Amino acid sequence: MTDTLNPLESAQLQIKKACEKLNLNPAVYEILKQPQRFIEISIPVKMDDGSLKVFKGYRSAHNHALGPSKGGVRFHQSVNVEEVKALSTWMTLKAGLLAIPYGGGKGGICVDPKKLSDRELESLSRGYVRGLYKYLGERIDIPAPDVNTNGKIMSYFIDEYTKLNGDKEDFGTFTGKPLILGGSLGRSEATGYGVVITTKYASKKIGLDLKNAEIGLQGFGNVGSFTLKYLVEEGAKVKYLSIRDENEECGRSALYSEDGFDYESLQKYRDENKTLVGYPKAKKISDEEFWQTKFDILIPAALENIITEKIAKNLDVKLIAEGANGPTTPEADIILKEKNVEVIPDVLANSGGVLVSYYEWIQNQYGNYWSKEEVQEKQEKDMLKALEGIFEIKEEFNTNIREASYMFAIKRIAEAMELRGWY
Numbered sequence: 001m002t003d004t005l006n007p008l009e010s011a012q013l014q015i016k017k018a019c020e021k022l023n024l025n026p027a028v029y030e031i032l033k034q035p036q037r038f039i040e041i042s043i044p045v046k047m048d049d050g051s052l053k054v055f056k057g058y059r060s061a062h063n064h065a066l067g068p069s070k071g072g073v074r075f076h077q078s079v080n081v082e083e084v085k086a087l088s089t090w091m092t093l094k095a096g097l098l099a100i101p102y103g104g105g106k107g108g109i110c111v112d113p114k115k116l117s118d119r120e121l122e123s124l125s126r127g128y129v130r131g132l133y134k135y136l137g138e139r140i141d142i143p144a145p146d147v148n149t150n151g152k153i154m155s156y157f158i159d160e161y162t163k164l165n166g167d168k169e170d171f172g173t174f175t176g177k178p179l180i181l182g183g184s185l186g187r188s189e190a191t192g193y194g195v196v197i198t199t200k201y202a203s204k205k206i207g208l209d210l211k212n213a214e215i216g217l218q219g220f221g222n223v224g225s226f227t228l229k230y231l232v233e234e235g236a237k238v239k240y241l242s243i244r245d246e247n248e249e250c251g252r253s254a255l256y257s258e259d260g261f262d263y264e265s266l267q268k269y270r271d272e273n274k275t276l277v278g279y280p281k282a283k284k285i286s287d288e289e290f291w292q293t294k295f296d297i298l299i300p301a302a303l304e305n306i307i308t309e310k311i312a313k314n315l316d317v318k319l320i321a322e323g324a325n326g327p328t329t330p331e332a333d334i335i336l337k338e339k340n341v342e343v344i345p346d347v348l349a350n351s352g353g354v355l356v357s358y359y360e361w362i363q364n365q366y367g368n369y370w371s372k373e374e375v376q377e378k379q380e381k382d383m384l385k386a387l388e389g390i391f392e393i394k395e396e397f398n399t400n401i402r403e404a405s406y407m408f409a410i411k412r413i414a415e416a417m418e419l420r421g422w423y
């Protein structure tokens with residue numbers, strides 16, 4: 001069997017299985033298998049050397065049964081149509097399982113932003129909004145950060161959007177903004193914090209002691225870094241970290257620290273060097289050694305299709321928490337199931353990001369801002385509610401966490417679609 005590596009097919013397969021298990025009207029799957037709206041744009045950018053480059057941009061609004069579309073914008077050289085569609089599908093499920101009033105959205109630009117100057121990046125970001133602004137809005141479609149985008153990009157987005165939208169300062173049209181532009185405390189931390197909430201919950205369910213667990217993490221960006229920070233706050237140690245390493249043929253290597261990594265020190269090194277390659281307080285190990293390590297918990301928090309069939313066959317792990325979107329291929333997922341590895345799926349594990357984006361959107365509507373403690377307390381409460389509902393379904397249907405999460409989310413989305421007369 002070869003890995004298909006198509007994230008949209010993978011999302012469709014998972015939805016189909018959940019719909020069948022719930023014995024839903026086949027119309028539910030027919031509606032959910034494709035986005036309701038998909039837009040492709042070309043963005044011309046005048047480069048610093050005087051030349052012109054045209055970049056491809058996309059925005060997918062998967063399903064608006066529960067409310068406006070919501071989801072991040074990714075700047076990466078591998079962004080493509082299928083990927084954006086799949087990512088928007090997963091967003092619909094995240095909103096469904098958290099019971100927040102959104103549909104799924106996602107966007108991206110096919111670009112390696114590390115190769116652009118600050119001016120080129122700003123021009124590209126503004127071009128993205130110029131191409132799409134008619135389809136964005138706090139009641140239509142609400143973008144946020146994802147891979148290689150951040151509060152600075154959201155600031156360009158909001159500024160360009162406001163200019164094109166008759167100077168209406170609808171700050172709720174974008175989330176993940178800097179605090180001064182209506183961002184929420186706790187949003188930067190939210191996805192990693194949520195990964196830790198779900199990991200702690202699932203570890204307890206399967207009798208794993210987080211404090212003594214052997215933990216491997218991949219990625220030290222927004223999600224990976226805060227996952228590490230909050231794991232350490234829980235008293236856990238992360239000793240293995242898989243990183244991007246362009247000196248290696250496979251593009252990756254890993255770091256090993258006997259005493260466990262320290263968040264501040266990694267962050268400082270990465271800020272100064274723009275990479276973790278050469279981090280002095282750890283031993284470099286190969287990508288191969290990383291995947292051959294016996295882990296209790298493995299947290300992929302970088303990109304999709306990382307855990308392939310080949311990797312899954314050799315993995316020795318008890319629990320996987322998918323911090324990234326789509327890190328496990330469908331074939332690998334079958335193998336993990338056969339090996340009784342528990343997997344907290346992306347739609348649950350990393351749903352803390354969109355949850356706190358929702359809080360940001362609420363705060364923008366009221367112009368009234370919450371403390372970080374209030375945000376995190378509410379995040380924990382809302383995520384525990386979803387976890388409890390999902391684990392009830394897991395037990396009732398004797399299934400795994402991925403399928404139970406899909407079923408829990410789809411039940412709510414299907415009900416909304418039926419009430420709206422869509423089937």
Ligand SMILES: NC(=O)C1=CN([C@@H]2O[C@H](COP(=O)(O)OP(=O)(O)OC[C@H]3O[C@@H](n4cnc5c(N)ncnc54)[C@H](OP(=O)(O)O)[C@@H]3O)[C@@H](O)[C@H]2O)C=CC1
Binds near residue numbers: 145222223275323326
């Ligand atoms: N940000 C959010 O709120 C949310 C993000 N997600 C998902 O989480 C994942 C990570 O997103 P986010 O943290 O925001 O993105 P970032 O761009 O902040 O970080 C990505 C990280 O992955 C690393 N990386 C890239 N390629 C590889 C590789 N081949 N091997 C190992 N590490 C690699 C990057 O390293 P380097 O810095 O060296 O390039 C970086 O540390 C994505 O799948 C995203 O969709 C899901 C929900 C919400």
Ligand SMILES: O=C(O)CCC(=O)C(=O)O
Binds near residue numbers: 072094143
């Ligand atoms: O905060 C958001 O709306 C975006 C979150 C996101 O893109 C994701 O969960 O993948």
